Amino acid sequence: MRIVNFGSTNIDIVFAVDHIVLPGETISSSNLTRSTGGKGANQSVAVAKAGQHQIFHAGRIGPDGLWIKDKLQSMGVDTSFLAEGETPTGQALIQVASDGQNSIVLYGGANKEFTTTEIDTIFSHFSAGDWVMLQNEINQLPHIIRKAHSLHMPICFNPAPFDKSVLDLPLELIDLLVVNEVEAEGISGKKDPLEAMETLTRTFPNTGIMITLGGQGVRFGQGSDIRHSFGTWNVPVVDTTAAGDTFIGCYLANIAKGRTVEQALEAASAASSVTVMRPGAMDSIPTPDEFSILENYSITR
Ligand code: RIB
Numbered sequence: 001m002r003i004v005n006f007g008s009t010n011i012d013i014v015f016a017v018d019h020i021v022l023p024g025e026t027i028s029s030s031n032l033t034r035s036t037g038g039k040g041a042n043q044s045v046a047v048a049k050a051g052q053h054q055i056f057h058a059g060r061i062g063p064d065g066l067w068i069k070d071k072l073q074s075m076g077v078d079t080s081f082l083a084e085g086e087t088p089t090g091q092a093l094i095q096v097a098s099d100g101q102n103s104i105v106l107y108g109g110a111n112k113e114f115t116t117t118e119i120d121t122i123f124s125h126f127s128a129g130d131w132v133m134l135q136n137e138i139n140q141l142p143h144i145i146r147k148a149h150s151l152h153m154p155i156c157f158n159p160a161p162f163d164k165s166v167l168d169l170p171l172e173l174i175d176l177l178v179v180n181e182v183e184a185e186g187i188s189g190k191k192d193p194l195e196a197m198e199t200l201t202r203t204f205p206n207t208g209i210m211i212t213l214g215g216q217g218v219r220f221g222q223g224s225d226i227r228h229s230f231g232t233w234n235v236p237v238v239d240t241t242a243a244g245d246t247f248i249g250c251y252l253a254n255i256a257k258g259r260t261v262e263q264a265l266e267a268a269s270a271a272s273s274v275t276v277m278r279p280g281a282m283d284s285i286p287t288p289d290e291f292s293i294l295e296n297y298s299i300t301r
Helices: 039-049 063-074 116-123 141-150 164-168 181-188 193-203 243-256 261-276 288-300
Strands: 003-006 010-016 031-037 055-061 082-084 090-096 102-107 131-135 155-158 176-180 208-212 218-222 226-230
Touching: 003 039, 003 116, 003 243, 010 063, 031 039, 031 063, 039 055, 039 063, 039 131, 039 243, 055 063, 063 082, 116 141, 131 141, 131 243, 141 155, 155 243, 164 181, 176 181, 176 243, 181 193, 193 208, 193 218, 208 243, 218 261, 226 261, 243 261, 261 288
Parallel strands: 003 055, 003 131, 010 090, 055 082, 131 155, 155 176, 176 208
Antiparallel strands: 010 031, 090 102, 208 218, 218 226
16 A cells, blocks of 8 residues: 655744744744755655655655755655746744744745646556545645545545635545644534534544644544544653654554554654654654654554
């Protein structure tokens, strides 16, 4: 089974600040870094590092992002479908506060230039049973969802960052919907995550619903019968950027390897706990060796 991720590829400009800047305020940062990111690319890397070797990152970059291709390849991601164009690579302006919380401003750039022709060409290399990963940082989502469904390719969709356009998507065609509390409320209209779970599993009975709750762990549900939950590790938080991306990539890699939902939840939860203990987005995702240790621990204990 292969996984193709139609996902964003960003250059992350990260400012280390005491607190997230307030409206009208000017503050200084104690550090500045430029690195690779994008929810899509981070999730592709998490899949690759968690041991799913056939992960294809179908993205778009500009002339300023050619170095990202090398980096993704060095991390085990297949970049055969990472296209290069003239529009600048997407960028994320990220503030990371001293308590580890972040705030992000996005510029879509090349991420917003997918064409249906190009997407159909990429799909021609895949077949029924191969997974499609998606987030909400690229264009053409309705086309990708319908095409994947028509080809019997299961879809894992993380509607982040959430905006109202998500509500117009054919969400009933999604196989695994991964949301945080904000996204769960945006789609279900319910603030309480337990109520959101009941609404989402009723509205989309054929879809696996995963609600990630940060420090409160994660809940999984499908239809009226299947419910799982998993807590979290109490670790020192340095930077929460890409914790959700690590979780999703690790979860799907484990499912692809034939693990149960409970095993995949446990492994993904451990992996994202490691990510929050380190600075950065893609660079904070556990290494393949760390993934093996975490996975063996969670499966044999
Ligand atoms: O989820 C973290 C990512 O969100 C960052 O890498 C940034 O690029 C934004 O897309």
